[in-house]
Amino acid sequence: MPIDEHLARTKRRDAALNSERLMQAAREVFARQGLSATLEDIAQHAGVGVGTVYRNFASKREIIETLYDAALDSVLADVQTALEIQDPWVAIVTFFEVTASNQAQDRGLCETFLGHDGFGPDERIAEELVAVVSPLFDRASEAGVLREGVTVTDIGPIFAMLDGVYRMSDARPDLWRRYLALILDGLRAGDRPALPVPALDVAAFKTALTAAD
Amino acid sequence: MPIDEHLARTKRRDAALNSERLMQAAREVFARQGLSATLEDIAQHAGVGVGTVYRNFASKREIIETLYDAALDSVLADVQTALEIQDPWVAIVTFFEVTASNQAQDRGLCETFLGHDGFGPDERIAEELVAVVSPLFDRASEAGVLREGVTVTDIGPIFAMLDGVYRMSDARPDLWRRYLALILDGLRAGDRPALPVPALDVAAFKTALTAAD
DNA sequence: CCTAAATGGAATGAGGCATTCCGCTTAGTG
DNA sequence: CACTAAGCGGAATGCCTCATTCCATTTAGG
Numbered sequence: 001m002p003i004d005e006h007l008a009r010t011k012r013r014d015a016a017l018n019s020e021r022l023m024q025a026a027r028e029v030f031a032r033q034g035l036s037a038t039l040e041d042i043a044q045h046a047g048v049g050v051g052t053v054y055r056n057f058a059s060k061r062e063i064i065e066t067l068y069d070a071a072l073d074s075v076l077a078d079v080q081t082a083l084e085i086q087d088p089w090v091a092i093v094t095f096f097e098v099t100a101s102n103q104a105q106d107r108g109l110c111e112t113f114l115g116h117d118g119f120g121p122d123e124r125i126a127e128e129l130v131a132v133v134s135p136l137f138d139r140a141s142e143a144g145v146l147r148e149g150v151t152v153t154d155i156g157p158i159f160a161m162l163d164g165v166y167r168m169s170d171a172r173p174d175l176w177r178r179y180l181a182l183i184l185d186g187l188r189a190g191d192r193p194a195l196p197v198p199a200l201d202v203a204a205f206k207t208a209l210t211a212a213d
Numbered sequence: 214m215p216i217d218e219h220l221a222r223t224k225r226r227d228a229a230l231n232s233e234r235l236m237q238a239a240r241e242v243f244a245r246q247g248l249s250a251t252l253e254d255i256a257q258h259a260g261v262g263v264g265t266v267y268r269n270f271a272s273k274r275e276i277i278e279t280l281y282d283a284a285l286d287s288v289l290a291d292v293q294t295a296l297e298i299q300d301p302w303v304a305i306v307t308f309f310e311v312t313a314s315n316q317a318q319d320r321g322l323c324e325t326f327l328g329h330d331g332f333g334p335d336e337r338i339a340e341e342l343v344a345v346v347s348p349l350f351d352r353a354s355e356a357g358v359l360r361e362g363v364t365v366t367d368i369g370p371i372f373a374m375l376d377g378v379y380r381m382s383d384a385r386p387d388l389w390r391r392y393l394a395l396i397l398d399g400l401r402a403g404d405r406p407a408l409p410v411p412a413l414d415v416a417a418f419k420t421a422l423t424a425a426d
Numbered sequence: 427c428c429t430a431a432a433t434g435g436a437a438t439g440a441g442g443c444a445t446t447c448c449g450c451t452t453a454g455t456g
Numbered sequence: 457c458a459c460t461a462a463g464c465g466g467a468a469t470g471c472c473t474c475a476t477t478c479c480a481t482t483t484a485g486g
Binding site: 227251267272 | 476
Binding site: 114156157158160161162163164165167168169170171172174175177178179181182183185186187192193195196197198199200204207208209211213 | 327370381385388392398399405410411412
């Protein structure tokens with residue numbers, strides 16, 4: 001009973017094109033302006049009217065979820081890539097650089113990760129993030145290349161810090177590299193004093209990443 | 214012709230009290246909720262009606278300016294205090310700790326400093342900040358305790374980064390100390406690679422601090 | 427007690443934005 | 457080519473959130 005297939009097959013070609021354009025426009029507009037961009041902005045960027053947006057998506061929220069579910073997966077994949085790097089320290093550095101680079105180019109992605117989207121808590125992100133990144137940190141810890149007391153949950157505040165830098169300098173899109181370098185130097189094992197207060201525990205990490213704004 | 218004095222003298226005692234309460238309420242509410250707190254919030258916190266707010270201030274903007282002009286001066290004073298510390302490195306550390314501590318307790322203050330208030334650019338802040346903090350950095354530089362390439366303008370991104378941490382953890386009001394320590398370790402002279410990209414120049418620093426959101 | 431000062435909080439008005447509606451356009455078919 | 461339903465644009469709607477204004481009522485202080 002290929003009813004759906006039949007309907008899909010008869011979708012007009014121009015409609016399909018607009019659908020593509022809209023996805024792309026949403027990606028670009030949310031990346032540049034963040035999730036508070038209006039559907040009007042997106043429609044205009046795609047060269048269509050708002051009505052057309054609603055022919056393709058049920059709501060703004062649906063657009064965002066469609067867009068950033070995929071994005072989340074891609075970040076998780078980046079972590080896997082970093083894990084394949086032999087040197088545990090280089091793997092850590094690579095993980096931060098790749099992820100930060102993605103986020104620097106996509107304000108909507110940042111908001112999704114830091115829970116600054118207008119939606120309720122999404123524990124899934126925090127949960128998966130810890131699960132996937134942990135091995136990276138564990139390995140570095142065991143190899144003795146991580147500073148005493150540094151843990152996975154430090155990635156939350158670190159990405160929050162980098163977010164502050166992205167937003168500060170449209171004119172210098174790579175400024176974050178300077179401060180990430182600073183932070184990474186601080187994370188590396190060496191002859192240093194202990195850090196003054198402990199990192200978040202995993203429960204607090206989840207809360208912190210899902211606290212509404 | 215003490216006309217004003219006469220009027221002042223005849224101000225009702227309850228009115229004067231409300232005036233005090235309002236100032237205090239505004240301080241507390243803006244500190245906790247940021248500058249987007251409503252006048253309704255403030256009035257309620259002070260135990261008065263909104264009408265009374267307008268008897269004491271012409272507009273929301275006036276309240277904010279009154280409140281944070283004073284706050285700005287006090288920060289500039291903190292810098293002067295740090296300058297009196299003999300050890301150039303300890304002075305730097307103290308400056309960051311005192312200033313960060315103030316900002317951690319006052320979200321409105323952060324927004325003012327980072328230009329996230331809803332008002333136009335206020336170059337004055339950036340200008341004075343550079344002027345006053347420069348000697349602190351110059352002295353540390355000359356003493357050789359600062360990492361190669363670190364400049365005054367690094368304070369902008371650094372405070373932006375710390376802001377990200379404050380907002381992440383209501384439950385851990387001192388978490389910022391951990392990450393400030395990390396950053397300070399990175400700022401200190403030592404056997405390290407050069408930082409990958411240069412700091413903002415002073416012009417870019419002003420732009421960055423006054424860019425609207 | 428009297429009265430001008432002060433007050434509370436409902437009402438106003440502006441602005442922003444997601445979502446809906448509907449008359450017009452046009453792709454695709456026979 | 458003509459026809460028709462899928463698609464479309466974008467004006468209209470409805471909902472919010474807030475700063476600011478207004479005025480009937482209360483109250484300090486002489």
